[in-house]
Amino acid sequence: MRLISPPLIRREQIQKKVSELAKEICRTIKIENLYVIVILKGAIFFASDLLRELPPIYSLDFIKAESYQGCSSSGEVRITDCHISKIEDKQVLLIEDILDTGLTTQKIYNCLIEHSPKDIRLCVLLEKKKSREGVTVLSDYVGFFIEDKFVVGYGMDYDGKYRNLPDIHIFEPW
Ligand code: IMP
Numbered sequence: 421m422r423l424i425s426p427p428l429i430r431r432e433q434i435q436k437k438v439s440e441l442a443k444e445i446c447r448t449i450k451i452e453n454l455y456v457i458v459i460l461k462g463a464i465f466f467a468s469d470l471l472r473e474l475p476p477i478y479s480l481d482f483i484k485a486e487s488y489q490g491c492s493s494s495g496e497v498r499i500t501d502c503h504i505s506k507i508e509d510k511q512v513l514l515i516e517d518i519l520d521t522g523l524t525t526q527k528i529y530n531c532l533i534e535h536s537p538k539d540i541r542l543c544v545l546l547e548k549k550k551s552r553e554g555v556t557v558l559s560d561y562v563g564f565f566i567e568d569k570f571v572v573g574y575g576m577d578y579d580g581k582y583r584n585l586p587d588i589h590i591f592e593p594w
């Protein structure tokens with residue numbers, strides 16, 4: 421197992437990008453009516469930094485999803501915890517750490533759309549450059565596009581480890 425150094429993305433770059441994303445979000449949606457939903461666990465650090473750069477929002481909730489075994493998606497997404505208040509006619513902002521296959525986001529999006537929100541926007545810190553079969557949801561706000569490599573840090577884990585690293589590193593499990 422190998423944590424590649426130097427980091428792929430350093431904490432200073434993340435901080436700067438988070439501020440830019442917050443500005444872009446403020447420019448493009450009405451924050452005072454914003455219903456934010458954070459996908460756990462990976463997006464925890466990203467969301468808490470991003471949200472502190474936004475003016476007061478309307479509401480904040482969390483959905484917990486699991487699909488990864490080691491370094492790859494099992495293809496089956498389990499929503500293990502879903503506490504959502506009424507999002508009918510609300511502007512929703514979904515915050516996710518990383519878009520890989522897109523299956524997690526697609527499943528959560530399909531689930532939320534049934535509750536008739538006014539609109540759902542997707543904000544991801546990282547998006548892997550790859551094609552996504554059977555996935556129609558696109559991200560509206562992206563921090564960094566990265567190569568199709570497994571990464572850890574700033575919330576992202578390998579089997580539960582490395583989430584609290586302040587920088588983002590490529591991780592090789594072999
Ligand atoms: P997807 O469903 O394949 O798009 O993956 C979504 C979820 O898998 C993300 O929310 C992450 O929690 C996790 N994930 C995807 N790629 C990585 C990675 O490179 N490192 C750590 N977690 C990842």
Ligand code: MG
Nearest residue numbers: 460462463517
């Ligand atoms: Mg995640």
